Ligand SMILES: [Zn+2]
């Protein structure tokens with residue numbers, strides 16, 4: 158019930174278009190140039206086929222499952238810290 162939020166093993170930091178590894182906090186792929194949408198919870202990239210949602214306050218994009226798991230524990234946006242409920246997500 159009251160388990161602290163645990164992030165997965167490693168954030169998937171790979172280009173959502175070509176799959177190349179993307180180091181650190183870089184926001185674009187140096188191989189294909191694609192801008193990477195990064196999850197505000199796990200910091201991993203969000204591929205076009207993944208279920209994503211965003212914070213209505215700061216427009217930060219996240220994997221839906223990550224943000225739901227986060228909100229269950231924290232109840233606030235990991236980026237802007239505004240109170241957030243799962244009903245508020247688009
Ligand atoms: Zn790429």
Ligand SMILES: [Zn+2]
Pocket residue numbers: 196197198199200201219220223
């Ligand atoms: Zn994520």
Ligand SMILES: [Zn+2]
Pocket residue numbers: 212213214215216217234235236237238239
């Ligand atoms: Zn936010």
